[in-house]
Amino acid sequence: MASNTTNDTESLISTEVSVDRTHDQPASPETVVEATDIDVYYGDEQALDGIDIEIPERQVTAIIGPSGCGKxxxxRCVNRMNDQIDACRVSGELDFHDKNVYDDDVDPVALRRKIGMVFQKPNPFPKSIRDNVAYGLNVQGKTEGVDERVERALRGAALWDEVGDQLDSSGLDLSGGQQQRLCIARAIAPDPEVLLMDEPTSALDPVAASKVEDLIDELVEEYTVIIVTHNMQQAARISDKTAVFLTGGELVEFDDTATIFEDPADERVEDYITGKFG
Ligand SMILES: Nc1ncnc2c1ncn2[C@@H]1O[C@H](COP(=O)(O)OP(=O)(O)OP(=O)(O)O)[C@@H](O)[C@H]1O
Structure with missing residues (x-):
């Protein structure tokens, strides 16, 4: 423990945050995404300061921290979504399988097929369920086996049983939780390796949020998941690794989730986890 508040911290942790991840992990997973000295500026404002992190394959990595700390x-650095923000400038190296995604020869659209993204608010297109899921495949010009891949993605997103007989209905007619799982199906249909999830349950009711959490637990058998969450209980429940960002855009600690929540090395992390600030 980093400070003399050990007993207080333990009691808080035991009642408020329980780490119950049971996912089987390989002893030494491969690194799939590696950031080295990533700085990000919006105009003159620095949002990230020298981020170094290695994200392991087929695990859930949670990113937590107070509002505005750059999560x-x-x-968005990982799949270059920041390219779409004019004022945003990124420096440093962000490797996906040892290839810097910021190299000139990287096509961001192709990159985003490998590194899909799910947002806070479900954002299905005003199209049928089938066309929502097939969207990425259509963009790629894929015509063969589309129906099979749509079914596989909907099954992968735990939605097939609910919508398999209404694929021509609008995605907008689904409930919020179903819409979010539809967006997850859309993200996994092109067969990515990494799924970036930016607070994917914060707009959902508790039952729908719990379904998405269960789904993440299944998705990680096939995909590497990086999830931003404000919900520390959720990070403790679903992640293998946790990265704690703090104000100033600094990554102050990155470790096994159990270590972050039960025995963090940095006093600021302990203060954050125990609700002393943020
Ligand atoms: N498009 C943008 N243009 C200018 N500044 C931005 C933009 N997006 C984020 N910022 C600034 O960058 C900093 C980090 O923002 P970011 O949204 O990454 O933090 P966050 O930790 O995800 O916050 P929250 O938890 O509130 O969503 C903040 O100061 C924010 O105001």
């Missing part, structure tokens, strides 16, 4: 900015 979403980091997530």
């Amino acid at each position: 979403s900015t980091f997530l």
